[in-house]
Amino acid sequence: MSKVDPSVRARSLARYALLAAAAAVLVVLLSLLDAGPLIILGGLAGLAVCAVGAWWFLAHRGAVRVLGAGLAVGALAAVLALFLNGGLWFTAPVGVVLWAGALGCARGALRADRRPDPAAAVPPSLLPRHAVLIMNPASGGGKVARFGLVARAEALGARVILLRPGIHTDVEELARKAVAEGADLLGVAGGDGTQALVAAVAAEHDLPFLVISAGTRNHLAMDLGLDRTDPSRCLDALTDGVELRVDLGDVAGRAFVNTVSFGVYAAIVQRPEYRDAKAGTALDALPDLLAGGAGERLDALADDQAVDGQQALLVSNNPYSSADPLDVGRRPRLDGGELGVLGIRVDGAAQAADLAVRGSMSPALTMLTSRRVEVRAGAASIPVAVDGEALTLPTPVVCTLRPRALRVLVPRDRPGAVDQVPELDWRRIATLALDRPASGARR
Missing domain, CATH: 3.40.50.10330 (Probable inorganic polyphosphate/atp-NAD kinase; domain 1)
Known part of the structure; x- marks a missing residue:
C-alpha cells in the first residue's frame, strides 16, 4: 500500500479544519437566532458569577468560603438549565464537537506539513x-x-x-x-x-x-x-x-529546565506541610496570600517592559503554548531562545469574573516573551519555586536563558x-487549504 504524500495529507486536513470551524460558527449563529442573544449573554453572566464564587472560595475562609462554593456550583447549574430550556441542549454540544474536530484537524495538518526533524541519529x-x-x-x-x-x-x-x-x-x-x-x-x-x-x-x-x-x-x-x-x-x-x-x-x-515561580505558588511550596498535603496546604494558605496579608506583590522588568503589582509570576524556559487550546501546558519548542512570562493580578471578585470571561484578553493576565526578566519586591529576599523546588533568593532575582x-x-x-508541533496558526491552515506556498512560514 502506497503512503499518502504528507503535503496532500496536510492540505486535506487543513480543508477539513476550515470546514469544521465554519460549521461550528454556523451552529453558534443558528443558536443565537433560535434561542436569542439573551441566552448567550445569560451563559456568560453565569460564568462570571461562577468565577466570583470561585474567588470567594479561594480568597476567604469560613462562611464566605462555603457561600463561594455554593455560588460557583449554583451558577454552573443555572447555566446548564438555561441552555436546556433555551433549546441549546443539542446545538451547544454539536458546536463544541465541531470546534474540537477543527482543532484536531488543524493540528494534524501542521504535523503533516512540518519539516523532518533535523536531528540525526548518533553514529x-x-x-x-x-x-x-x-x-x-x-x-x-x-x-x-x-x-x-x-x-x-x-x-x-x-x-x-x-x-x-x-x-x-x-x-x-x-x-x-x-x-x-x-x-x-x-x-x-x-x-x-x-x-x-x-x-x-x-x-x-x-x-x-x-x-x-x-x-x-x-x-x-x-x-x-x-x-x-x-x-x-x-x-x-x-x-x-x-x-x-x-x-x-x-x-x-x-x-532551571522548566519554570521559576514567584508569588502565590512559590509561597505555598515553601510550607513544610506542602509535600504531604498539597491541596489542603494550598486552600489554607490562599486566603492570606490572595488577600494581600501574606502575599508579596511583585514587580518585574521583562527586557524593557514593566510588569507591576503581580500576585503570581511564572517565568519559563521557552514559552508555553497559548494559542492552541488542545496543547495547554506544553512548550512547542525548547530551543526558541526566549523566556515565557506569565503574570496574574486579580484584586477582587470583579477581576476574577473578567478573567474567567475574557481569558487571555483580560488585563488581569499578562503573557509575553523576553530574553531577560528581573523580578523585584519590597523584601530583601523572596520565596521562589525553581522547577518545583522551594528556595529563598535575594532580590532582585534575574532570570536569563542560555540558548x-x-x-x-x-x-x-x-x-x-x-505532538511537538508549532502553535496553532489559522493563517497557515488557510494557506495549506488553498494550496498556496508559504513564504517564511513557521514550522
Missing part, C-alpha cells in the same frame, strides 16, 4: 561508553524500582549512582565527580529539580544529557516527547539515540514527539 562510534546515571529511588512514587531502571541501565553498560532516600545528597557534586572520573554522558532518573542541577554540569562540560522520566510530573520529558508511562524506554537512547540542542534557563546562577546550551540525548522513537 554507534560516538555513542556514550561511560554513561553515568543518577537515580532517585523515591522519585515518582518509586518508579526506579517499579520499572527496573537500575538493572536495565547497567545491562546497557551505564554506571548507576543510587541516591539514598531521606539523606540530603549534593547531586551537583556527584555529577562533577563523575565527569572527573571520565563520564561521557550524564543522566538523571528523578524530578525536574534534580534534572536541572545535573543538566547544568553536563552543559558546563559540553556532555550529552539523558532525561529519564522517573519523576512525578516529568514536564521536561513531556516536552521532549519522551515516554512518561514507561521510563525504561528513555534508556533506549544509549544504543539508538538522537541528539537535540535545547535552551537552559538560569535564575540567580542556578539552572542551545544543553545537548540532550533522546531515543529515536519518542511516542510524544508527534
Whole structure:
C-alpha cells in the first residue's frame, strides 16, 4: 500500500479544519437566532458569577468560603438549565464537537506539513561508553524500582549512582565527580529539580544529557516527547539515540529546565506541610496570600517592559503554548531562545469574573516573551519555586536563558514527539487549504 504524500495529507486536513470551524460558527449563529442573544449573554453572566464564587472560595475562609462554593456550583447549574430550556441542549454540544474536530484537524495538518526533524541519529562510534546515571529511588512514587531502571541501565553498560532516600545528597557534586572520573554522558532518573542541577554540569562540560522520566510530573520529558508511562524506554537512547540542542534557563546562577515561580505558588511550596498535603496546604494558605496579608506583590522588568503589582509570576524556559487550546501546558519548542512570562493580578471578585470571561484578553493576565526578566519586591529576599523546588533568593532575582546550551540525548522513537508541533496558526491552515506556498512560514 502506497503512503499518502504528507503535503496532500496536510492540505486535506487543513480543508477539513476550515470546514469544521465554519460549521461550528454556523451552529453558534443558528443558536443565537433560535434561542436569542439573551441566552448567550445569560451563559456568560453565569460564568462570571461562577468565577466570583470561585474567588470567594479561594480568597476567604469560613462562611464566605462555603457561600463561594455554593455560588460557583449554583451558577454552573443555572447555566446548564438555561441552555436546556433555551433549546441549546443539542446545538451547544454539536458546536463544541465541531470546534474540537477543527482543532484536531488543524493540528494534524501542521504535523503533516512540518519539516523532518533535523536531528540525526548518533553514529554507534560516538555513542556514550561511560554513561553515568543518577537515580532517585523515591522519585515518582518509586518508579526506579517499579520499572527496573537500575538493572536495565547497567545491562546497557551505564554506571548507576543510587541516591539514598531521606539523606540530603549534593547531586551537583556527584555529577562533577563523575565527569572527573571520565563520564561521557550524564543522566538523571528523578524530578525536574534534580534534572536541572545535573543538566547544568553536563552543559558546563559540553556532555550529552539523558532525561529519564522517573519523576512525578516529568514536564521536561513531556516536552521532549519522551515516554512518561514507561521510563525504561528513555534508556533506549544509549544504543539508538538522537541528539537535540535545547535552551537552559538560569535564575540567580542556578539552572532551571522548566519554570521559576514567584508569588502565590512559590509561597505555598515553601510550607513544610506542602509535600504531604498539597491541596489542603494550598486552600489554607490562599486566603492570606490572595488577600494581600501574606502575599508579596511583585514587580518585574521583562527586557524593557514593566510588569507591576503581580500576585503570581511564572517565568519559563521557552514559552508555553497559548494559542492552541488542545496543547495547554506544553512548550512547542525548547530551543526558541526566549523566556515565557506569565503574570496574574486579580484584586477582587470583579477581576476574577473578567478573567474567567475574557481569558487571555483580560488585563488581569499578562503573557509575553523576553530574553531577560528581573523580578523585584519590597523584601530583601523572596520565596521562589525553581522547577518545583522551594528556595529563598535575594532580590532582585534575574532570570536569563542560555540558548542551545544543553545537548540532550533522546531515543529515536519518542511516542510524544508527534505532538511537538508549532502553535496553532489559522493563517497557515488557510494557506495549506488553498494550496498556496508559504513564504517564511513557521514550522
